[in-house]
Amino acid sequence: MSRLGAKVDPHTLFQIANPLALAGWLLLAAAPLAPRLADLVSGLVIPVALSLLYAGAMLAFGAGAEGGFDSLQNVMLLFTSPGIALAGWVHFLAFDLFIGAWQVRTARREGIVHLLVLPCLVLTFLLGPVGLLLFLAIRLVRNRSLPFRGEA
Numbered sequence: 249m250s251r252l253g254a255k256v257d258p259h260t261l262f263q264i265a266n267p268l269a270l271a272g273w274l275l276l277a278a279a280p281l282a283p284r285l286a287d288l289v290s291g292l293v294i295p296v297a298l299s300l301l302y303a304g305a306m307l308a309f310g311a312g313a314e315g316g317f318d319s320l321q322n323v324m325l326l327f328t329s330p331g332i333a334l335a336g337w338v339h340f341l342a343f344d345l346f347i348g349a350w351q352v353r354t355a356r357r358e359g360i361v362h363l364l365v366l367p368c369l370v371l372t373f374l375l376g377p378v379g380l381l382l383f384l385a386i387r388l389v390r391n392r393s394l395p396f397r398g399e400a
Contacts, residue, residue, distance in 0.1 A: 256308050258334040265301055265334075268294055269341040272349075273373050279352045280362050291349030298342035305335035340376065348372045351383045360390055 272290040279286035309331025316322040327333050348369050355365045364386055372379025 256304075256331075258305070258309070258330040261301060261305065262334055262337065265298060265338050265341055268297060269345055272345045273369065276345075276348050276352050276369055277366060279356075283356060287349065287353060290345060291353065295342045295346040295349070298338050298345070302335055302338045302342060305331055305338060309335065344372055344376050344379075347376070347380055351380075354387070355383075358387065358391065360386060 272294040315326030368383040
């Protein structure tokens with residue numbers, strides 16, 4: 249563990265990251281009431297803050313961690329470290345929220361009713377890729393075309 253890692257408690261950072269991400273999800277759920285605020289906070293500010301927390305956790309705890317990414321056994325060993333488990337969790341929080349914000353923006357732009365997006369958001373929050381699949385399926389059915397047309 250690095251000197252910084254010795255001074256930073258992963259459990260405390262976990263207690264900061266979770267409510268921050270939850271605030272972003274609640275804002276996405278209420279996005280029709282304040283779309284610009286939801287886009288800014290849930291789609292940019294909170295994911296950037298979580299990404300910075302992730303980078304800091306990796307710097308603080310990554311150097312001394314056992315394991316690696318070359319086998320399932322090494323990944324499992326890697327995540328036995330509280331600091332690396334924190335980093336992995338924050339990674340999920342940041343990316344899932346970013347995808348949820350993308351879903352809300354895309355639905356708004358394509359005229360998909362927000363009530364149809366809410367189950368996608370819940371599933372993206374809880375099961376990441378499952379929520380993304382549901383949202384892509386809704387887009388496919390609604391648009392009757394590939395879900396990525398006209399996107400940069």
